[in-house]
Amino acid sequence: MKRLDAVAAAGAILLLAGLAVPAGRDGTGPFYWPAEGIAAAGLALAAAAAVYFALRRPQGLFAGLALTLAIMLAAAPLRLLGRGFELGAAAPGLWLAVLGLVCLAWRALELLARAPAGRVVHAIVVPGLFGLWLLYLWEVIVGGFAIPRILLPSPSQIGHVIAGSLDLLAQDFRQTFLKSVLAGFAIGSGTGFITAVLIDRSPFLQKGLLPLGALVSAIPIVGIAPIMVMWFGFDWQSKAAVIVVMTFFPMLVNTLTGLEAAGRIERDLMHSYAAGYWQTLLLLRLPNALPFVFNALKINSTLSLIGAIVAEFFGTPIVGMGFRISTEVGRMNIDMVWATIAVAALAGSMFYGAIALIERALTFWHPSYRRA
Numbered sequence: 001m002k003r004l005d006a007v008a009a010a011g012a013i014l015l016l017a018g019l020a021v022p023a024g025r026d027g028t029g030p031f032y033w034p035a036e037g038i039a040a041a042g043l044a045l046a047a048a049a050a051v052y053f054a055l056r057r058p059q060g061l062f063a064g065l066a067l068t069l070a071i072m073l074a075a076a077p078l079r080l081l082g083r084g085f086e087l088g089a090a091a092p093g094l095w096l097a098v099l100g101l102v103c104l105a106w107r108a109l110e111l112l113a114r115a116p117a118g119r120v121v122h123a124i125v126v127p128g129l130f131g132l133w134l135l136y137l138w139e140v141i142v143g144g145f146a147i148p149r150i151l152l153p154s155p156s157q158i159g160h161v162i163a164g165s166l167d168l169l170a171q172d173f174r175q176t177f178l179k180s181v182l183a184g185f186a187i188g189s190g191t192g193f194i195t196a197v198l199i200d201r202s203p204f205l206q207k208g209l210l211p212l213g214a215l216v217s218a219i220p221i222v223g224i225a226p227i228m229v230m231w232f233g234f235d236w237q238s239k240a241a242v243i244v245v246m247t248f249f250p251m252l253v254n255t256l257t258g259l260e261a262a263g264r265i266e267r268d269l270m271h272s273y274a275a276g277y278w279q280t281l282l283l284l285r286l287p288n289a290l291p292f293v294f295n296a297l298k299i300n301s302t303l304s305l306i307g308a309i310v311a312e313f314f315g316t317p318i319v320g321m322g323f324r325i326s327t328e329v330g331r332m333n334i335d336m337v338w339a340t341i342a343v344a345a346l347a348g349s350m351f352y353g354a355i356a357l358i359e360r361a362l363t364f365w366h367p368s369y370r371r372a
Contacts, residue, residue, distance in 0.1 A: 007110075011103025014096050021093040098140055105133050153335050161339040168324075169343050176321040177347050179236035180308040184243025189300050191244070192251030193293065197281070200259055210256075213249035221246070225311040234315045242311040247300040254296035258289025294359035301355055305348045 113126050135155045141147070142154040149157060162169065199205040225242050232238035262285045312322025321344050328336040 007103050007107050011100045011107060014100030014103060017096050017100075021096065094144060098137070102133075102137070105129075109133075150332060150334050153338055157335055158338045158342060161335040162342065165336065165339060169339065171319050172321045172324050172340065173343060173347065175236065175317070175319045176239075176308050176312065176344075177305070177351075180239035180243065180311075180320075181304045181351075183236065184240035184308065185247060185300055185304040187240065188244035188247030188304075189251045189297060192248045192296070193255050195248075196252045196255035196259070197286075200256065200281075206256065210253065213253060216245065217249055221307055221310045222314075225314045228311065229315040234317060238315070239308045239311040243304045243307045246303045246307045250299050250303070251293070251296040254292045254299075255289060258292030259285050261285075261292065262288045290363050291359075294355065294363065297355050298352055298359075301351045302348060305344060305351070309344065 109126055109130055139154050139156060142152055199209065221242065224245055225238075228238040228241040228245075232241050259281075309322040309325070312320045313326050316323045321340050324340045325337050328334070328340070
């Protein structure tokens with residue numbers, strides 16, 4: 001806790017120091033934070049410190065105060081950016097204040113993560129606030145140093161492009177995700193699982209297929225994609241074929257490993273009950289293999305989206321996320337590239353999250369999900 005206390009103290013010092021030096025430059029010269037802003041920040045910090053030490057460091061209360069203070073003061077740099085001030089190296093006060101806010105936010109999020117709060121706080125609130133804080137820093141750094149849009153657009157610029165291109169992005173999403181990704185993911189994962197169950201009793205096939213799986217997994221996507229385009233055409237079928245190749249062997253290997261996860265004591269117990277091979281498989285070995293199967297599904301959810309986007313670089317109809325990225329890069333329209341990347345990242349995260357929720361519902365008995 002001493003390290004965290006030092007972080008909070010450093011945040012307060014940096015924030016007050018930033019309020020005392022020039023925060024930017026306009027047409028008339030250096031610009032300082034207004035006196036009322038300095039007074040408000042000082043009073044807020046004093047109130048937070050007083051409550052913090054008077055109540056003997058209650059984690060939740062101090063975290064809420066620090067986070068509220070950081071959110072209130074975080075709007076000030078954005079206001080300067082919106083008013084057209086010259087920032088960069090001419091704004092030491094701005095960057096000191098931002099560093100102070102980073103320290104306060106870090107302190108607050110650390111306390112929230114360690115506090116005995118509910119599952120929603122730990123699983124959603126803390127990661128969500130951390131993501132929003134990263135977007136805020138991205139916005140301030142890009143605007144403060146006037147980074148050209150062609151190099152790195154700000155989150156607000158990317159959001160503006162997304163809002164103005166919803167129809168186009170929706171078409172790309174349907175082509176890439178709803179057609180290529182879902183079809184390839186289902187076929188590749190399904191055939192990998194069925195093949196693993198069928199060859200479970202065949203050591204010869206296991207020893208023959210596993211080295212082949214390692215060999216195929218090492219083949220780069222850029223080598224498979226052109227071949228699949230020649231075989232299956234330019235539409236989503238060729239992209240789904242690439243995904244099948246990428247997802248088949250992860251599912252095969254994980255399922256075979258999971259089928260061997262059942263302990264010898266459990267197998268002997270099933271044998272003592274005169275259970276046959278298929279009864280043991282359905283009642284013991286497959287349930288024990290579920291964590292491994294879902295691990296493969298989560299891996300395949302990311303591989304599927306990557307494979308579909310990369311495969312679209314080598315031939316596709318005039319629609320799709322990969323087509324949009326390659327086309328807009330050639331046009332130097334980097335805003336649209338980042339907008340497409342944002343949609344792909346959101347879709348992939350939601351796909352992964354849906355699989356994780358299903359896993360939690362079906363494998364609640366696993367030790368990793370047990371709660372004290």
